[in-house]
Amino acid sequence: MALLSKANQEALVGPLNLNNPVVVQVLGICSALAVTAQLEPAIVMGLSVTIITAFSNLIISLIRNSIPNRIRIIVQLVVVAALVTIVSQVLKAFAYDVSVQLSVYVGLIITNCILMGRLEAFAMMNKPWPSFLDGIGNGIGYAIILIIVGFVRELLGAGTLLGFQIIPDWCYEHGYVNNGMMTMPAMSLIIVGCVIWAHRAYNKELQ
Amino acid sequence: MNSLRKYFDKIKPNFEEGGKLHAFRSLYDGFETFAFVPNTTAGRCGTHVHDAIDSKRIMSLVVIALVPALLFGMYNVGYQNALAAGQLENATFWGMFFYGFLAVLPKLIVSYVVGLGIEFTVAQWKHEEIQEGFLVSGIIIPMIVPVNTPLWMLAIAVAFSVIFAKEIFGGTGMNIFNVALITRAFLFFSYPSSMTGDDTVWVSQDVICGLGYAVPDTFSAATPLGDIAAGATALSSSFCDQVVGLIPGSIGETSVIAIALGACLLLWTGVASWKTMLSVFVGGGLTGWMYNALGLSPLDACQHIVLGGFCFGAVFMATDPVTSARTEGGKWIYGFLIGFVAVTVRVLNPGYPEGMMLAILLMNLFAPLIDYCFVSHNISKRAQRAIKK
Numbered sequence: 147m148a149l150l151s152k153a154n155q156e157a158l159v160g161p162l163n164l165n166n167p168v169v170v171q172v173l174g175i176c177s178a179l180a181v182t183a184q185l186e187p188a189i190v191m192g193l194s195v196t197i198i199t200a201f202s203n204l205i206i207s208l209i210r211n212s213i214p215n216r217i218r219i220i221v222q223l224v225v226v227a228a229l230v231t232i233v234s235q236v237l238k239a240f241a242y243d244v245s246v247q248l249s250v251y252v253g254l255i256i257t258n259c260i261l262m263g264r265l266e267a268f269a270m271m272n273k274p275w276p277s278f279l280d281g282i283g284n285g286i287g288y289a290i291i292l293i294i295v296g297f298v299r300e301l302l303g304a305g306t307l308l309g310f311q312i313i314p315d316w317c318y319e320h321g322y323v324n325n326g327m328m329t330m331p332a333m334s335l336i337i338v339g340c341v342i343w344a345h346r347a348y349n350k351e352l353q
Numbered sequence: 354m355n356s357l358r359k360y361f362d363k364i365k366p367n368f369e370e371g372g373k374l375h376a377f378r379s380l381y382d383g384f385e386t387f388a389f390v391p392n393t394t395a396g397r398c399g400t401h402v403h404d405a406i407d408s409k410r411i412m413s414l415v416v417i418a419l420v421p422a423l424l425f426g427m428y429n430v431g432y433q434n435a436l437a438a439g440q441l442e443n444a445t446f447w448g449m450f451f452y453g454f455l456a457v458l459p460k461l462i463v464s465y466v467v468g469l470g471i472e473f474t475v476a477q478w479k480h481e482e483i484q485e486g487f488l489v490s491g492i493i494i495p496m497i498v499p500v501n502t503p504l505w506m507l508a509i510a511v512a513f514s515v516i517f518a519k520e521i522f523g524g525t526g527m528n529i530f531n532v533a534l535i536t537r538a539f540l541f542f543s544y545p546s547s548m549t550g551d552d553t554v555w556v557s558q559d560v561i562c563g564l565g566y567a568v569p570d571t572f573s574a575a576t577p578l579g580d581i582a583a584g585a586t587a588l589s590s591s592f593c594d595q596v597v598g599l600i601p602g603s604i605g606e607t608s609v610i611a612i613a614l615g616a617c618l619l620l621w622t623g624v625a626s627w628k629t630m631l632s633v634f635v636g637g638g639l640t641g642w643m644y645n646a647l648g649l650s651p652l653d654a655c656q657h658i659v660l661g662g663f664c665f666g667a668v669f670m671a672t673d674p675v676t677s678a679r680t681e682g683g684k685w686i687y688g689f690l691i692g693f694v695a696v697t698v699r700v701l702n703p704g705y706p707e708g709m710m711l712a713i714l715l716m717n718l719f720a721p722l723i724d725y726c727f728v729s730h731n732i733s734k735r736a737q738r739a740i741k742k
Contacts, residue, residue: 327543336517
């Protein structure tokens with residue numbers, strides 16, 4: 147079997163566009179609202195979820211035939227929790243500031259609907275390699291949306307990107323004021339709505 | 354009038370299918386139906402109500418009812434400017450009025466151009482008839498913001514609320530929230546330093562076209578409610594000034610008398626519901642009396658009603674037929690809770706000196722639920738009556 151056969155490509159690329167976990171399946175919205183006030187935590191969150199989805203898919207897929215059906219959710223949770231703990235510790239060790247900003251949301255990745263959805267719907271009935279690709283695809287699909295929302299919110303809410311000032315002082319001197327509502331979670335819901343709007347307007351078959 | 358009709362008829366072919374100005378069909382349609390009652394009505398058969406008044410005529414009535422408050426607001430802008438500059442004895446009535454007129458006019462223009470521009474574009478794009486809902490919102494929006502709100506902020510807020518509070522819900526008549534209040538809420542949460550507080554947002558401080566007076570930079574004026582929220586126990590303005598409206602505040606909200614004139618017109622023509630209006634005042638009055646008796650608020654019930662945006666909200670915004678409760682019993686509860694929440698926010702939340710905007714938006718959200726309860730109660734009552742017989 148080729149490593150990137152048609153089905154595997156679909157597992158990897160599908161979640162980026164037509165099967166996107168956030169804008170099409172509308173999963174993982176809570177963390178998209180919570181951590182996107184700035185771009186940096188949004189990127190870190192997207193990467194963390196990508197890694198955790200990919201490896202939990204891989205591990206569950208490897209042991210899928212030996213998991214008793216009645217306790218499969220518990221087994222999945224244990225695997226996810228172990229991975230979340232590893233990621234959380236790594237963040238604390240190497241990116242302490244960001245892990246403080248993300249606070250409980252790294253721990254809450256364990257309750258992210260995308261993870262359980264992929265484990266239940268894909269990893270339990272597919273081989274390890276496609277499951278791994280599916281995990282990476284879904285994680286990146288989630289990360290893209292987070293980065294778009296974080297980009298808009300940080301640019302309009304604070305006038306910066308990744309902490310660097312983008313909007314010049316000249317604008318502030320002439321009366322420009324940062325939009326305080328962009329730093330509130332309510333606005334990220336509206337931005338996600340706009341992304342969904344644009345995405346569906348472009349992809350007519352989703353309407 | 355006849356020549357206007359002839360002119361409309363003459364230019365009409367340009368806008369029809371294949372005409373050279375077809376792209377502006379909705380614009381033409383909007384102005385034609387605004388100027389003249391359309392001569393097409395529902396069929397003679399069936400159960401249609403035939404009435405000369407359509408929603409454009411109702412909107413025009415509300416706009417006329419708003420005019421006294423708008424004119425007084427313009428005068429008050431000039432009055433506050435002269436007062437702040439210490440030049441009140443030198444200022445003339447017309448000088449102050451034209452100063453305020455020039456200060457308010459750009460806001461009115463920005464509000465209408467942005468809002469109607471979006472409405473016309475959407476109507477043209479969706480091949481729908483032009484919708485008239487923005488006629489009223491467009492005049493209310495400049496009246497509920499402080500006079501020093503920058504025009505670009507106003508433009509962004511109007512665009513945001515027309516798109517997100519109205520068009521995505523399906524346009525005029527479909528919106529859940531009052532569009533003008535969403536504009537104000539957007540400004541309030543996005544740019545709090547330009548919308549509230551005791552610094553310089555409430556009084557215009559520059560000379561406009563040679564009129565008015567420059568006010569020293571150190572000047573600051575708060576609204577009476579702002580003073581109270583900051584911990585004052587007595588008001589600096591007299592009750593008479595508060596009723597007449599010569600106090601700092603959003604442009605159109607200060608004068609109880611001017612608003613009362615508009616309220617009379619709305620009630621006389623039956624455009625606004627007297628039940629909603631009355632119950633807002635009852636709710637606000639009772640709640641204000643309660644907090645005053647409990648010692649939580651230094652203001653008595655009367656002052657709670659005449660200060661801030663209470664009257665303006667009760668008369669022009671709580672009675673909005675689209676977003677308020679529609680069942681007759683529901684109107685009482687809807688209005689009462691608006692009054693209750695508005696005064697409660699004022700008294701219990703020191704961060705928000707004024708609660709009318711939040712109260713009306715909150716109850717807009719609950720209006721469908723109130724209606725649902727009343728309708729299902731009615732249905733079960735009638736069902737029981739049928740079963741007994």
